Amino acid sequence: MDFLPQVLFVLVLAIAGYFLYQRVSRIRKNIFLGQKAARNDQPEKRWKTMLLVAFGQKKMFKRVIPAFLHLLIYVGFLVINLEVLEFVIDGVAGTHRIFAPFLGNFYTVLINVFEFLAVAVLFSCVAFLIRRNVLPIKRFHAPEMKKWPTLDANLILVIEIILMFAILTMNATDMLIQGKDEHYVQTGTFFFSGFLMPIFEGMSLGTLVFVERFAWWFHIIGILGFAVYVTYSKHLHIALAFPNTWYSNLFAKGKMENMPVVTNEVKMMLGMPTEGDANEAPAEVARFGAKDVNDLSWINLMNAYACTECGRCTSECPANMTGKKLSPRKIMMDTRDRAEEVGRSLAKGGKGLEDGKSLLGDYITKEEINACTSCNACVEACPVNIDPLSIILQMRRYVAMEESGSPASWNNMFQNVETSFAPWKFAPTDRFKWANELKNEEN
Amino acid sequence: MSEEKNTISTMAEMAAKGEQPEVLFWVGCAGSFDERYKKVTLAFIKILNKVGISFAVLGEEETCTGDPARRAGNEFLFQMQAMSNIQTLEGYGIKKIVTACPHCFNTLKNEYPELGGNYEVIHHATFLQQLINEGKIGLKGGGVFKGKKITYHDSCYLGRANNIYEAPREVLQALDAELVEMKRCKTKGLCCGAGGAQMFKDAEKGNKEINIERTEEALATGAEVIAAACPFCMTMMRDGVKNKEREDNVEVMDLAELIAQHESL
Structure with missing residues (x-):
């Protein structure tokens, strides 16, 4: 019967692993609903960007206070997870604090560091809960944040708080047990969980062992459950921030992506030689521009899954701050929601993309994409280099070229460019008249 | 002349x-x-x-x-x-x-x-900026803008789009003027509202025009000149200044105009 906890542990690990695997493959498939896009150039620059922006949190520090609080949680997350390694080994091997005898005093130091970080994470999570729910910070109360997004954000913070308490409870009871039973693995004194010891002091050895074991199991199951939850949550940025920054756009932000299909057609119209073999079958063009998630590139879709809905983009958006419907964060949330919807349908053998709905129209309206000034403030603001502008501009392409549905004044502008070679209706022969004004001025 | x-x-x-x-x-x-x-x-x-x-x-x-x-x-x-x-x-x-x-x-x-x-x-x-560095323009001290408060409005297509933030500011410094920054400047600069073809249509429904928001910020610096480096920004900021009825004491000018005046051209 001694093996029961070990068997149970392996079972729990396997179940969590199964769900995690299922979700990760689903998300992978959803992301690859997007068009192919090669972005592997300049690997050195890409690694550097990832190190600075994701690992080094460089862009977070544009806003110092949340950046600092976030940094505590981030470092806590990275470091405390080292402890999970011990959890897993203990769980599988049926040992208790297997590293303690090997590391000796260093183990005590290490756990004290973990405890310090646990307290720092606790502090930050409480501060974030207050910021999010009490302080009047506009970006947390925008229309797209109603219901699930707000619940999701609060759940994450509460779960993290509970998990940190579990660690501290486990350590506090462990120290008490060590005092009562000298055969127990000795770990030295832990500073922070020491404060919790008075709560458990009156308990019998049996009760203490139960509480310690309960906290241990609660913590590891909590972490595994959280890992699965994260894949359904905005919190997925903890993983995707890294590839997302690696695949950053390295061109000048002002450059719009070219459409080689259009280039070929324009060259044919102008009687210029086109690229590639003329006999080669032309690449299949589904659509000009983007109407649904499969028209976007996979990088656009990864962007959507990497978004943690912080809203820095929206708070810097000139259209949003002047009351227009456009919110770059909502563009990313809608893109993800639609990819998830299509993915869920496909997983059930449903209609998927052919369900009669589309990203543009059912999620994002023309009013939103028409309000964009392409100023790149959202792109600049994003701490993980998400590019909402790319999606907006691809949708405008769809509206202009597939639907001819641009606003009337834009259609007039198009006509002017076509006939007068300027966006305003002036005679092309008047273009050089400004030079006469200089002559008049001089005479 | x-x-x-x-x-x-x-x-x-x-x-x-x-x-x-x-x-x-x-x-x-x-x-x-x-x-x-x-x-x-x-x-x-x-x-x-x-x-x-x-x-x-x-x-x-x-x-x-x-x-x-x-x-x-x-x-x-x-x-x-x-x-x-x-x-x-x-x-x-x-x-x-x-x-x-x-x-x-x-x-x-x-x-x-x-x-x-x-x-x-x-x-x-x-x-x-290159001409100034080469000593070809802007070297004489004093001039019409000496000590005047000038604020520079970043064009999105120069700034964030192409990372050009310092060149226009160096040009203004050559005028011996007092360069005052708006709260949102450089990478955080607020758009004038005309980019992305907005120049050629009315704004979508909202509660404020973007150029008014930006003009208020520019006027708050107390600058007598709002320097611009883009035709669309120029239009939007001028409209904003007119809207605020400040066109009598606040001018919107392009960098080239400022240099030309400084050089008495």
Whole structure:
């Protein structure tokens, strides 16, 4: 019967692993609903960007206070997870604090560091809960944040708080047990969980062992459950921030992506030689521009899954701050929601993309994409280099070229460019008249 | 007024004489047709003449770069414009282009290469900065702007789009003026509201115009001059100043105009 906890542990690990695997493959498939896009150039620059922006949190520090609080949680997350390694080994091997005898005093130091970080994470999570729910910070109360997004954000913070308490409870009871039973693995004194010891002091050895074991199991199951939850949550940025920054756009932000299909057609119209073999079958063009998630590139879709809905983009958006419907964060949330919807349908053998709905129209309206000034403030603001502008501009392409549905004044502008070679209706022969004004001025 | 007359040659005239200018001045549609921005074009022409750089313009052969069409989604129209402009530029063997419009600048510099047009493209803010560094303009102390408060409004297509933040500021510093920054400047600069083809349509429904928001911020600095480096920003900020009924004591001016006045051109 001694093996029961070990068997149970392996079972729990396997179940969590199964769900995690299922979700990760689903998300992978959803992301690859997007068009192919090669972005592997300049690997050195890409690694550097990832190190600075994701690992080094460089862009977070544009806003110092949340950046600092976030940094505590981030470092806590990275470091405390080292402890999970011990959890897993203990769980599988049926040992208790297997590293303690090997590391000796260093183990005590290490756990004290973990405890310090646990307290720092606790502090930050409480501060974030207050910021999010009490302080009047506009970006947390925008229309797209109603219901699930707000619940999701609060759940994450509460779960993290509970998990940190579990660690501290486990350590506090462990120290008490060590005092009562000298055969127990000795770990030295832990500073922070020491404060919790008075709560458990009156308990019998049996009760203490139960509480310690309960906290241990609660913590590891909590972490595994959280890992699965994260894949359904905005919190997925903890993983995707890294590839997302690696695949950053390295061109000048002002450059719009070219459409080689259009280039070929324009060259044919102008009687210029086109690229590639003329006999080669032309690449299949589904659509000009983007109407649904499969028209976007996979990088656009990864962007959507990497978004943690912080809203820095929206708070810097000139259209949003002047009351227009456009919110770059909502563009990313809608893109993800639609990819998830299509993915869920496909997983059930449903209609998927052919369900009669589309990203543009059912999620994002023309009013939103028409309000964009392409100023790149959202792109600049994003701490993980998400590019909402790319999606907006691809949708405008769809509206202009597939639907001819641009606003009337834009259609007039198009006509002017076509006939007068300027966006305003002036005679092309008047273009050089400004030079006469200089002559008049001089005479 | 200078004694010597300013000259403007077209590429066609130069080519007929078998000459090749050092740089092509891409005037842009606003610089050619917009009543206000034509003054910027003239100011820049005077500066080019004063420093004696050999330059030319395309004149009637210039057409829209296609930027507003592309931003509004009409990729076909953009590429038609781009191809035909590239043919013109290639025909004259153009190597270097300077322009006073950040939108033309961005398109020519970043978007024409993929369509076969490779040129050294610089914006007039950078061009003026280079002239100042070379000691060709802006060296005399004092001048009309000495001690005046000037704020610089970052154009999105120079700033975030192309990381040009310092050149325009260095140009203003050469005027011996007091450069005051708005709360949102450089990477955080607030758009004037006209980019992304918004210049050519009414704003969507909202509770404020973007240019009013930006103008309020500019006026809050107490600056007498709002310096701009983009024709669309110029229009939007001027409209904002008019809306606030401050046009009597606050001027919106382009960098080239400021330098031209400083140089008494």
